[in-house]
Each structure stands twice: as C-alpha cells, then as structure tokens.
Amino acid sequence: MRGWGLKYYFRSITEELFQLHDKLRKQWPGLSRIAVAIYDNETDILHTFIKSSPDEELLNHYSVQLKDVPSLVELANSGECRIMQDLMVLQQNDSVHSKVISQHFKSSYTEPFYVAGDLLGFVFYDADECGYFTDELIDHLQTYSRLIESLIVSEILPIKTLVALMNVTQEITNLRDSETGKHLIRMAHYMELIAIELAEEYGFTDEQIEYIWCYAPLHDIGKIAISDSILLKPGRHTAEETKIMRTHVVEGLKMVDRMLQNFSFQQFHHIDILKDIIGSHHEWYDGSGYPNGLKGDEIPIVGRIAAVADVFDALISNRVYRAGWSFDEVVDYLKAGKGKQFDPKCVDALIRNEDKIKEINNNFQDIYNV
Structure with missing residues (x-):
C-alpha cells in the first residue's frame, strides 16, 4: 500500500x-x-x-x-x-x-x-x-x-463507545467552541471525500475509510484542556496564549491514551488512525506546523487529509461573529497554501468535488444570524 x-x-x-x-x-x-x-x-x-x-x-x-x-x-x-x-x-x-x-x-x-x-x-x-x-x-x-x-x-461498537465517551467529556466540561456538532459531521464528510479520491494511490479500503470517518470528529478533543479565557477569546491570542492553545494536540493524545488504558481499548488495530488525526492535523506540509514540525510525507496521510478538511470547513462556514467565505474564496486560499500549509494532493482531491461539497454544506448547516 x-x-x-x-x-x-x-x-x-x-x-x-x-x-x-x-x-x-x-x-x-x-x-x-x-x-x-x-x-x-x-x-x-x-x-x-x-x-x-x-x-x-x-x-x-x-x-x-x-x-x-x-x-x-x-x-x-x-x-x-x-x-x-x-x-x-x-x-x-x-x-x-x-x-x-x-x-x-x-x-x-x-x-x-x-x-x-x-x-x-x-x-x-x-x-x-x-x-x-x-x-x-x-x-x-x-x-x-x-x-x-x-x-x-x-x-464498530468500541469506536462508537470511545467517540461517545469523548463527546460526554466535552459536554461535562462545557466545552464551547466554534467546533459545533455540524462542523464535526461536515469535516468527517470532507475527510471521506479526500480519502476516497486518494484511495487508489494510498491503498485505502472501505474499511479504513470508515475508521477515518468515525474518528474525524475527535481531531480537536484536546481543546477540553484549554481554559475558556483562551479558547473563547474573540481577538488575537498573545504569543503565550498561542503556545498554550497549541498544547491541545498533545493533551488530546494524552486523553486518548487514558481512555484506551481505562477502558481496555488498547487492542484496537486501527487506533493509530485516531492518534494520527489528532496528533498531526496541525502539521504544515513545509514543516512549519506543530507539534513536531513534520514535513511532507513525514506527516501521516490522515493528518494531511484532516488539515485540509478542517481549514476548509472553518473558512466556508458561518460563525456567530462572521459570515463564511464563498466557495471560490476558500478554494483560492487552499490553492495558495499548496506545498506550504497543505499537501497539494489533498487540496486537489477536495476541490474537484465541488458539487458534493456544496451538498454536504447544505445538508449539515449551522444556523447563525450573521
């Protein structure tokens, strides 16, 4: 593969x-x-x-x-x-x-x-x-x-249990972020689209794509560990706040390890897919991302896919504080980031599915007055 x-x-x-x-x-x-x-x-x-x-x-x-x-x-x-x-x-x-x-x-x-x-x-x-x-x-x-x-x-049931545990943890800690439930559904769809487009090249099976789909909503679970004063700050973060904000990746991996240990999920043969989505979706293709400064193919392919899907939905979606960008504006941004922030193949795989993207966006809309 x-x-x-x-x-x-x-x-x-x-x-x-x-x-x-x-x-x-x-x-x-x-x-x-x-x-x-x-x-x-x-x-x-x-x-x-x-x-x-x-x-x-x-x-x-x-x-x-x-x-x-x-x-x-x-x-x-x-x-x-x-x-x-x-x-x-x-x-x-x-x-x-x-x-x-x-x-x-x-x-x-x-x-x-x-x-x-x-x-x-x-x-x-x-x-x-x-x-x-x-x-x-x-x-x-x-x-x-x-x-x-x-x-x-x-x-499948243990995966659903793990995802449910993470979701309950979010609810208990009152995590309030721009990452709504609909955002997580859309992102899973976008990751699926990209994975299907790249399936022949990377040898993705339907089984593996299903695991990618299931785990996509947990990409930013580590934000639970970030204080509201930083997570919900409306303006730009200071250098120190940015440093703290970026720890959500490592915190997310720690949460997964604790869940696996406490609920005896270590035997999951596909758990590395989850860990790579969480651990590498903020890595940049040119090596300037975090937490490990990985570059190019050093970044797990599922992390490269998640990076494109996450940024795409963040930009095109309405938020309580702003209207979403147009499809063309987001596509231009992704194209400009090819080879820098994003894997060019992942960008191309997503944007050639314009009709499917618009269908997903219409089917799973957040309702805001912007």
Whole structure:
C-alpha cells in the first residue's frame, strides 16, 4: 500500500470475511459475493464497509442516504430478511446500487442487523444463478450472518463507545467552541471525500475509510484542556496564549491514551488512525506546523487529509461573529497554501468535488444570524 505504509497493517475484518467466503463457496460455489454496509443514524447514510467479491472495484467507496433506498428502509423497519431469486426486477430501480447489483448477479439474500435495537447495517449475499437461495442455504447463511455481525459489532461498537465517551467529556466540561456538532459531521464528510479520491494511490479500503470517518470528529478533543479565557477569546491570542492553545494536540493524545488504558481499548488495530488525526492535523506540509514540525510525507496521510478538511470547513462556514467565505474564496486560499500549509494532493482531491461539497454544506448547516 503506497503511502499508507505497514504502520497501518492489521488483520482486517475484510480478511476475515474472505476466509468465511472461501469456506462457504466450497459447498455453494455459486455464492459469488458477500458485502456489509454500515449505517450512521445521525446522517442517515449507509456506507460500504467490507466485501468479498470477484470484482474488487464493484461498488467501491459507495454511500447513499438510506431514505433513498425504500426497499432497505422497509427491511430496517421490519427486521425481516429479503430473498430475491431473480435480480432482473432491480433493473427498474433508480438507485446506483440496485442497477449495479442486477447487472452483475442473478439472485440475492439480505439481512439487517442491529445493536441495542438500533440499525447498524446490512449483510448482503449475492449469487450468479437465479433461484440460488434454497432453504438449506439460507439456514446456513443465517449462522454465518451472526458470526459476521459479531465481527462488525466487535469493531464498530468500541469506536462508537470511545467517540461517545469523548463527546460526554466535552459536554461535562462545557466545552464551547466554534467546533459545533455540524462542523464535526461536515469535516468527517470532507475527510471521506479526500480519502476516497486518494484511495487508489494510498491503498485505502472501505474499511479504513470508515475508521477515518468515525474518528474525524475527535481531531480537536484536546481543546477540553484549554481554559475558556483562551479558547473563547474573540481577538488575537498573545504569543503565550498561542503556545498554550497549541498544547491541545498533545493533551488530546494524552486523553486518548487514558481512555484506551481505562477502558481496555488498547487492542484496537486501527487506533493509530485516531492518534494520527489528532496528533498531526496541525502539521504544515513545509514543516512549519506543530507539534513536531513534520514535513511532507513525514506527516501521516490522515493528518494531511484532516488539515485540509478542517481549514476548509472553518473558512466556508458561518460563525456567530462572521459570515463564511464563498466557495471560490476558500478554494483560492487552499490553492495558495499548496506545498506550504497543505499537501497539494489533498487540496486537489477536495476541490474537484465541488458539487458534493456544496451538498454536504447544505445538508449539515449551522444556523447563525450573521
């Protein structure tokens, strides 16, 4: 994986899924694809997460609002499974997912799964023959589904718990900053956009992009440790105040380490993604950033992505004290910072998604009178 590096290598759920799929195909060779999509209730977005498929490019990095897929909404609400013995019926649907699946496979079986009564996602099985899903096969798949769902929950639930713990900590300490909940959602979307654009070059999988998405809102968690007199100061900071303000990066890393130790999360194979987002999103591409003065490719790629996403949203968004910049003004600022503050590839990856950016900004707006 170029650029991503062995630092982030782990035995992923994707690898586990491939092993399960291999075992299933020994008895049912027509079962050609297993895939899992994860649901985010706050945004109503369904993300591709893991898959075992003969075509690695099939529905890569795909996301859709659940409300736009009525058949899946029906499954989510009913909790029932769905068997489609002839996928030709999907060719009349408008969704990209339905059309792609009907072009590549002949029949399918789908199960929703939940945590504490809340929808967490769907498991999809696809076959290359019509009428393939017999009662015997479905009985077998339901057992495998429980195993797959357990693997997913063991990965995703601790992340959600960690994020919730951080959020509760913010609320308890009454952290009040320009970083609203909507800002954090937007930033996660922008990081996802950039990661998807760079996926081929850096070898990002859907699984890794999901972790980037989950961890993005915690980038500035260390600001909890900064006093309100500095954090909320409306004017420019003094040199000493700036020095204190910059300690939020190290404080954030300390908070993560304490959370990991106290709640036994050290085994997370993807925790370095979180640490790199927190620890390096204020590093500058030319080496003049903080806290470590890293330069160029010395900066973890997720930190370079976060730097662009964070500054973009900070500038384009309205604040209680000012109106946001126009899209063109922000783009000009990012372009001017290429090779200085920002990784040029990350800037280019974001700004070539103008339509998606504007959609995100419209869907998750803060309401201020400016």
